[in-house]
Amino acid sequence: MNIVEISQNRYTTKHYDKTKKIPKEKFEQLLTVLRNSPSSVNSQPWHFFVIDNDPVKNKILPAIAEFNQPRVTDSSHTIVFCIKTPLDEAHLVNLLKQEENDGRIPTAELKDAQDQGRRYFVNLNSSTPQSQQCWEGKQAYLALGQLLFAAAAIGIDSTAVEGFDSEKMDEILDLKAKGLKSLVIATLGYRSENDGNAHRPKSRLPKEQIFTFL
Structure with missing residues (x-):
């Protein structure tokens, strides 16, 4: 597929097939994409917690909104994106x-x-801790976008998850002691046959409404 086809076919996965795991070599490609992600002045203000086993998935479930929990438990891998506090x-x-x-x-x-x-x-x-974290978060979301697109390019489904309690996640993973704060989660794997979102047409505003050519 070319990049246009990838962007047209990629969607947010709602239901994963728990029996399907991402091959190690493919997942290593995604980790390389994360490592190579761009950031302002090459600041790389991030750390990624990679979870691929049920015990740790179950450990973080209390921090995950109930409607999002199956996306963690049934996906192949879950990645918790964190920023440094402070940089x-x-x-x-x-x-x-x-x-x-x-x-x-x-x-x-x-x-x-x-x-x-x-x-x-x-x-x-960095005029305040909040402004620094906001800036760091922008860099982390660049990495998230890279990951989602890269996953689609090699046939892996994904979900960006903001529906979670970051304070609870920080507590579970002891992030404050590590100088980190959780920001967003990505789940990765393969869609289940009953994933209804796979069959819905993509909906985006027309280009005439979002592009201005000067």
Whole structure:
């Protein structure tokens, strides 16, 4: 399929076939997509908790809205997207070190420019803890979009889940102690035969209403 066909065929899965699991090699591709996702000034302010077994799925269920629980229990994999609280000095130093190790900043001048430029945008969006988290959340949703599209491209169904109690999830996964906060969840797997959403036509506003060409 080309990218237009992928976008037309992809939809939010409501019911998964619990007996079908994502092959390891395909799931590794999706993890690579998440790792390669873009973020403002390469800030990468995220951490992903990957759950592929029933005991841990059941552990997080108290944080999941009841109507969304089958999407967690029946899917092959569940990923909890988290942001850093705060986006601290240690993370900024670690980013710069990784970029240097990867050969992205071959000179001292470029290293300093990269560091200062990133700090400028981090500080610009960190007047309060809430504003910093909002900015980080925008980056995490870029990664979510990448994941959903990539999954559809290799024949894997998905659901973005916002119907959950983030405070309860943070408590269950002990995220505060880890300097993290849960933001959104993605479930991945294969649709069941009775997934009615698969048979509904896609509905989007016409391009005349959403595009302005200047």
